[in-house]
Amino acid sequence: MSGSDSPAARLQTLFEGHRLTPTQRRIAHSMVRRAAEVPFLSSVELAELAGVSQPSVTRFAVALGFDGYPALRRHLREVVPSAEPAPRAAGHNEYQQAVVAEIENLRHLAEALADPAPVREAGRTLAAGRPLVVLGLRAAAAQAHGFAYFAAKVHPDVRLLNEGGTMLHDRIDAAVRAGASALLCFALPRHPREVLDALAHAREAGLTVVTVADSAFAPVAKVSDLLLPAAVGTGLAFDTACAPMLLGRVLLEAMCDDLPDAQARLEEFDARAAARGLFVE
Incomplete structure (x- = not known):
């Protein structure tokens, strides 16, 4: 599907056209699922999120054409400016936050x-x-x-x-x-x-x-x-x-x-x- 300018869609566009290994596809998959957080994660945090090694994250960034993960993260902060997580709304508990997140998925x-x-x-x-x-x-x-x-x-x-x-x-x-x-x-x-x-x-x-x-x-x-x-x-x-x-x-x-x-x-x-x-x- 196309037509979306959401953070997840922008990430998918970044990955398109690259021949990724199964491990790298796993990293890409994890990034899309947590698109709002990815530009602010360290390579170690992304590795833990995807269940891979930190060097795998570095190799993934290089496979996308960047010098390393810091360069990829800088790029993400530029092209996915709307991805910064919004602060917890005043008075919203964890259950309400889950509903708000689902509303965002529907959007x-x-x-x-x-x-x-x-x-x-x-x-x-x-x-x-x-x-x-x-x-x-x-x-x-x-x-x-x-x-x-x-x-x-x-x-x-x-x-x-x-x-x-x-x-x-x-x-x-x-x-x-x-x-x-x-x-x-x-x-x-x-x-x-x-x-x-x-x-x-x-x-x-x-x-x-x-x-x-x-x-x-x-x-x-x-x-x-x-x-x-x-x-x-x-x-x-x-x-x-x-x-x-x-x-x-x-x-x-x-x-x-x-x-x-x-x-x-x-x-x-x-x-x-x-x-x-x-x-x-």
């Missing part, structure tokens, strides 16, 4: 959606899939389940893969044999190795992989054909995923736009639900 998502082309492309790809495979494991299982629940109301055949194990590849193969052409993956930290293996297998089997992830530099980027980033909140003990969830709903809308009978299917479902008394009004 960045809104800016990214100023260019709707990637989402529209993803919507067309998902609408054409018969069946449509939706994958999400561990932290992302809830996002995948929510998307599949609503998608099944408008799409003729949705197959949810939200449990790992030795049968995961088998289920992907079965979907391919049934005619599947696309797989939608929700990938959130911490990223299970099993997801990367499953996406690599899906691409080898001929599926187009569309991924919603927390960063354009998430580990799943290398095994995705189209990656749509939406940041997660990191202020609480467990990450919060309001932006990825909303991006999933936006994808649903884009998919509906390319399903000519989507509205008819919704009306049919509503009629059946009313006849069965499914919902309390």
Whole structure:
């Protein structure tokens, strides 16, 4: 996605066009996730954040074309001037701060959606899939389940893969044999190795992989054909995923736009639900 002038988007622009090692991609991923803090971190602090060695951070800066990390940090302070963390608002406790941070993530998502082309492309790809495979494991299982629940109301055949194990590849193969052409993956930290293996297998089997992830530099980027980033909140003990969830709903809308009978299917479902008394009004 483009169209955003947020600190995270500016960082992503800085990294584009560089061939980064897996360790360097991990550093880039960590920087994007904590874009507001990065221009003010030392190399040691960034190394601790990314879980790598301090020399790895130095080599990363050199790979981007800088003399070393201090030069990279000076550059970041120039090109990401809005990234300085705002002081804690008076009277806001840690729970409120987590909400404020999520609001900021949603604002960045809104800016990214100023260019709707990637989402529209993803919507067309998902609408054409018969069946449509939706994958999400561990932290992302809830996002995948929510998307599949609503998608099944408008799409003729949705197959949810939200449990790992030795049968995961088998289920992907079965979907391919049934005619599947696309797989939608929700990938959130911490990223299970099993997801990367499953996406690599899906691409080898001929599926187009569309991924919603927390960063354009998430580990799943290398095994995705189209990656749509939406940041997660990191202020609480467990990450919060309001932006990825909303991006999933936006994808649903884009998919509906390319399903000519989507509205008819919704009306049919509503009629059946009313006849069965499914919902309390």
